[in-house]
Amino acid sequence: xxxxxxxxxxxxxxxxxxxxxxxxxxxxxxxxxxxxxxxxxxxxxxxxxxxxxxxxxxxxxxxxxxxxxxxxxxxxxxxxxxxxxxxxxxxxxxxxxxxxxxxxxxxxxxxxxxxxxxxxxxxxxxxxxxxxxxxxxxxxxxxxxxxxxxxxxxxxxxxxxxxxxxxxxxxxxxxxxxxxxxxxxxxxxxxxxxxxxxxxxxxxxxxxxxxxxxxxxxxxxxxxxxxxxxxxxxxxxxxxxxxxxxxxxxxxxxxxxxxxxxxxxxxxxxxxxxxxxxxxxxxxxxxxxxxxxxxxxxxxxxxxxxxxxxxxxxxxxxxxxxxxxxxxxxxxxxxxxxxxxxxxxxxxxxxxxxxxxxxxxxxxxxxxxxxxxxxxxxxxxxxxxxxxxxxxxxxxxxxxxxxxxxxxxxxxxxxxxxxxxxxxxxxxxxxxxxxxxxxxxxxxxxxxxxxxxxxxxxxxxxxxxxxxxxxxxxxxxxxxxxxxxxxxxxx
Amino acid sequence: xxxxxxxxxxxxxxxxxxxxxxxxxxxxxxxxxxxxxxxxxxxxxxxxxxxxxxxxxxxxxxxxxxxxxxxxxxxxxxxxxxxxxxxxxxxxxxxxxxxxxxxxxxxxxxxxxxxxxxxxxxxxxxxxxxxxxxxxxxxxxxxxxxxxxxxxxxxxxxxxxxxxxxxxxxxxxxxxxxxxxxxxxxxxxxxxxxxxxxxxxxxxxxxxxx
Amino acid sequence: xxxxxxxxxxxxxxxxxxxxxxxxxxxxxxxxxxxxxxxxxxxxxxxxxxxxxxxxxxxx
Numbered sequence: 001x002x003x004x005x006x007x008x009x010x011x012x013x014x015x016x017x018x019x020x021x022x023x024x025x026x027x028x029x030x031x032x033x034x035x036x037x038x039x040x041x042x043x044x045x046x047x048x049x050x051x052x053x054x055x056x057x058x059x060x061x062x063x064x065x066x067x068x069x070x071x072x073x074x075x076x077x078x079x080x081x082x083x084x085x086x087x088x089x090x091x092x093x094x095x096x097x098x099x100x101x102x103x104x105x106x107x108x109x110x111x112x113x114x115x116x117x118x119x120x121x122x123x124x125x126x127x128x129x130x131x132x133x134x135x136x137x138x139x140x141x142x143x144x145x146x147x148x149x150x151x152x153x154x155x156x157x158x159x160x161x162x163x164x165x166x167x168x169x170x171x172x173x174x175x176x177x178x179x180x181x182x183x184x185x186x187x188x189x190x191x192x193x194x195x196x197x198x199x200x201x202x203x204x205x206x207x208x209x210x211x212x213x214x215x216x217x218x219x220x221x222x223x224x225x226x227x228x229x230x231x232x233x234x235x236x237x238x239x240x241x242x243x244x245x246x247x248x249x250x251x252x253x254x255x256x257x258x259x260x261x262x263x264x265x266x267x268x269x270x271x272x273x274x275x276x277x278x279x280x281x282x283x284x285x286x287x288x289x290x291x292x293x294x295x296x297x298x299x300x301x302x303x304x305x306x307x308x309x310x311x312x313x314x315x316x317x318x319x320x321x322x323x324x325x326x327x328x329x330x331x332x333x334x335x336x337x338x339x340x341x342x343x344x345x346x347x348x349x350x351x352x353x354x355x356x357x358x359x360x361x362x363x364x365x366x367x368x369x370x371x372x373x374x375x376x377x378x379x380x381x382x383x384x385x386x387x388x389x390x391x392x393x394x395x396x397x398x399x400x401x402x403x404x405x406x407x408x409x410x411x412x413x414x415x416x417x418x419x420x421x422x423x424x425x426x427x428x429x430x431x432x433x434x435x436x437x438x439x440x441x442x443x444x445x446x447x448x449x450x451x452x453x454x455x456x457x458x459x460x461x462x463x464x465x466x467x468x469x470x471x472x473x474x475x476x477x478x479x480x481x482x483x484x485x486x487x488x489x490x491x
Numbered sequence: 492x493x494x495x496x497x498x499x500x501x502x503x504x505x506x507x508x509x510x511x512x513x514x515x516x517x518x519x520x521x522x523x524x525x526x527x528x529x530x531x532x533x534x535x536x537x538x539x540x541x542x543x544x545x546x547x548x549x550x551x552x553x554x555x556x557x558x559x560x561x562x563x564x565x566x567x568x569x570x571x572x573x574x575x576x577x578x579x580x581x582x583x584x585x586x587x588x589x590x591x592x593x594x595x596x597x598x599x600x601x602x603x604x605x606x607x608x609x610x611x612x613x614x615x616x617x618x619x620x621x622x623x624x625x626x627x628x629x630x631x632x633x634x635x636x637x638x639x640x641x642x643x644x645x646x647x648x649x650x651x652x653x654x655x656x657x658x659x660x661x662x663x664x665x666x667x668x669x670x671x672x673x674x675x676x677x678x679x680x681x682x683x684x685x686x687x688x689x690x691x692x693x694x695x696x697x698x699x700x701x
Numbered sequence: 702x703x704x705x706x707x708x709x710x711x712x713x714x715x716x717x718x719x720x721x722x723x724x725x726x727x728x729x730x731x732x733x734x735x736x737x738x739x740x741x742x743x744x745x746x747x748x749x750x751x752x753x754x755x756x757x758x759x760x761x
Contacts, residue, residue: 244755
């Protein structure tokens, strides 16, 4: 690898031999530092974020818990939890997976890793300043955009580095087909800065007037999920599932179609968070229709993944990557159909303003996206470090703790939310009843938080052991694992 | 397969349309809306807020009230908000002209606050409630915002602005009083300013149901 | 007004422009010509179709 200058990188014609080096091992090794940097900071924020979430959850049933200090009040811990998880964990994990996939799919070693390392440092600095700012009382209270105005530019700088890098990598890719995962990744890398900049300018730097803020707020918040996390999660699934079971995606045509219909329908969805709100009726209606139309991309993805997996489900027994990824893929179907149904006005009446929405958000961001990221990390990290994961038992504990945790959380919040919604709707029922109905379920949710945190601690410990290379070394380089026959069930 | 380009083209245009519909349109249409002059008093609907209430919005944001309290009244039959007494009429875009930021909210863990200034016009009630919600409603799950108040020794006469009516375990010890900080005063001024019961032509009051 | 306006219009032009360009490029480059073969591009001699590339760490 010859060193590249930033300027010359925009013009691949000057670049003689990038395409010559294409050994997979070399590609993986080249991504080691930046990807591991993003992964380890993501896991750090995952722990912080789950702790903040756990405390917030218990405060909902025990309001006197830690109520003496301003920075520990529920109204600050909750946004701190959300932002630590969204920007600290999920985005950083997604960027890490995205970088590795980009290098693999461009079929060239990662170049300009210093750009990415600076990006990782800036990103963490931004999240750190932002979370502290929220706890200190500078929260904007604009959902998903609580970071104070002095934190967001730092994130944006980090982001700009990554965007520039993505364009450079794409320019230098080895000629050939651009795989569907790359479409997803590239779109996510380009959509996100546009979303983030618009929302920050129109809501924080030069706030627009009145209820238009609500429209921009939810256009942003929903698109972060739909046009940032979802494409990265699906990019990972479209690579991991075929690679792990050794079988191409069932219908590549459907996968491309799914990509574009996602962009089409998802971008309009956000306003379904504001059904009945102070907006022209057509804006809400358009969002409701688009939300229901999400059925199309979701079903194409579901069919595609199912047909690819068909006959290979026994692989779930031996592949950690596949088990997490397939859990995420199935949740994607469930959570998307649930989301579509929640946009139907008669059902929305019941679920709006209740814990049901919170359950839905966790199912999407955790059950789908975070599980996808765990799966990808189980695949990627051994290939970067040259060490296999030391303990199958730890992986199993991780899986069962977080899987049962998220199912318990979403189950309890959904049930409690429906009861709460019924109470909030019925004019004969007092407001107090809506609390009485929700409280036992919130307790259960509080318990599920312990399961998730425990699972994360297992994962973080395992990851640390892996980085420090403590313990038994697996035979042969992890990257070139023997094509294996499915082993006997070990679960 | 040859229809793919056509599908793509449609997708691009529709994607850009969400930007037009959900961002550009509100920017121009909702963003330029003006308050309505009130011919009887020479004032405006919605009325402008005192400076303290404007400062109170920052306190409301900093302490995350919006995560449990919505500020919107939706129409029937989409909701029973009006029947439940959240307000006399549906709230519309013009109601939020003076809000910065707009706290529409997505959760009702606590009651809606669109018209809290109408329902609870007493400043002391709000101070008591913020200081210790359970003294007002014993089943409340709202956390105490005690950190917005100062406990101090009474010097001679009790302060005029001391919070009155604190009883039981939450009462200050004898010889002490609880006084609101500037932040608490701003927050209460903001809460008292939340009155969306003035008439707007675009949102007529529905007839009261029996 | 001005910053917001530039952002809105600029965003629209940039976004539609880049999307149309991406589309134009993908058609011209033949990215959409042979989707059946394209699905196989992530496999190579080292990790061929039909071989699994991930497994649980062995228990030994």
